[in-house]
Amino acid sequence: MMETYYSGSYWLARPESAEACARRAERFFHLLGHYDPAWTCWYETADSFEEARKLQFTPNAASFQKLFAQEENHFGDRFSFYLWTGDGQEETSSVNGSCGSSSLQLPSTCVVQPYAEGLIADRVLTAPVMTKVLHAMALTWDPEWGVATSETHRDSVTEKAKPGTFVGWVMYFSRLRGKVPPLPAPVRIEPVEDKGTLVILTPERFTASNPEHVTLAARVHELLDRAGLMRPLQPWPAG
Numbered sequence: 001m002m003e004t005y006y007s008g009s010y011w012l013a014r015p016e017s018a019e020a021c022a023r024r025a026e027r028f029f030h031l032l033g034h035y036d037p038a039w040t041c042w043y044e045t046a047d048s049f050e051e052a053r054k055l056q057f058t059p060n061a062a063s064f065q066k067l068f069a070q071e072e073n074h075f076g077d078r079f080s081f082y083l084w085t086g087d088g089q090e091e092t093s094s095v096n097g098s099c100g101s102s103s104l105q106l107p108s109t110c111v112v113q114p115y116a117e118g119l120i121a122d123r124v125l126t127a128p129v130m131t132k133v134l135h136a137m138a139l140t141w142d143p144e145w146g147v148a149t150s151e152t153h154r155d156s157v158t159e160k161a162k163p164g165t166f167v168g169w170v171m172y173f174s175r176l177r178g179k180v181p182p183l184p185a186p187v188r189i190e191p192v193e194d195k196g197t198l199v200i201l202t203p204e205r206f207t208a209s210n211p212e213h214v215t216l217a218a219r220v221h222e223l224l225d226r227a228g229l230m231r232p233l234q235p236w237p238a239g
Contacts, residue, residue, distance in 0.1 A: 009146035009182035010163035022064035029059035058088035153208035169206035
């Protein structure tokens with residue numbers, strides 16, 4: 001069975017206006033487009049692939065504000081979006097997210113489903129690109145926690161996949177969660193300005209079928225848990 005991957009960022013209880021969320025989304029898509037040319041042309045959804053390909057979307061703040069004004073993308077104080085790209089039904093990528101909510105239970109999110117197979121997947125499913133994607137999420141959405149990882153491995157180590165509670169290929173920890181401790185090689189630790197820290201488990205593609213990767217992830221989970229970093233999301237502090 002093919003191993004699939006995703007990159008996601010998550011945070012709680014941070015109310016924001018549609019305008020503020022639109023600016024964050026514009027900046028994120030701008031950065032994403034720099035990482036691979038396949039992430040420069042986006043579409044809205046429709047009842048068929050052919051119809052959706054006619055709905056090209058320009059990912060700027062004005063377009064996102066229009067999108068958020070639509071009833072189906074505006075739930076209380078939560079603004080949501082779903083965009084996709086790809087030249088054929090068998091090879092697509094998508095980004096979905098929500099922003100602006102004051103909810104203490106349901107997190108705001110930004111999730112990238114990268115290309116799963118083919119030449120583009122070979123380009124983007126690498127540690128450098130997935131690290132850049134999570135770095136961009138940290139800069140633009142200012143989440144509490146984020147991960148880029150194998151869905152197969154995630155499902156093998158957690159039943160409900162609560163954000164902040166499991167280890168993945170690349171992880172992001174906001175400074176609000178605490179300090180990342182020293183971790184064993186080949187793990188790398190990188191700062192994201194003054195916002196937080198990225199943790200990259202392996203320089204090659206992390207896979208659930210590699211026993212060394214699985215063992216390393218378990219060891220890193222133990223060390224991060226001991227440091228108090230493996231816990232569910234908390235309400236975002238004011239100020």
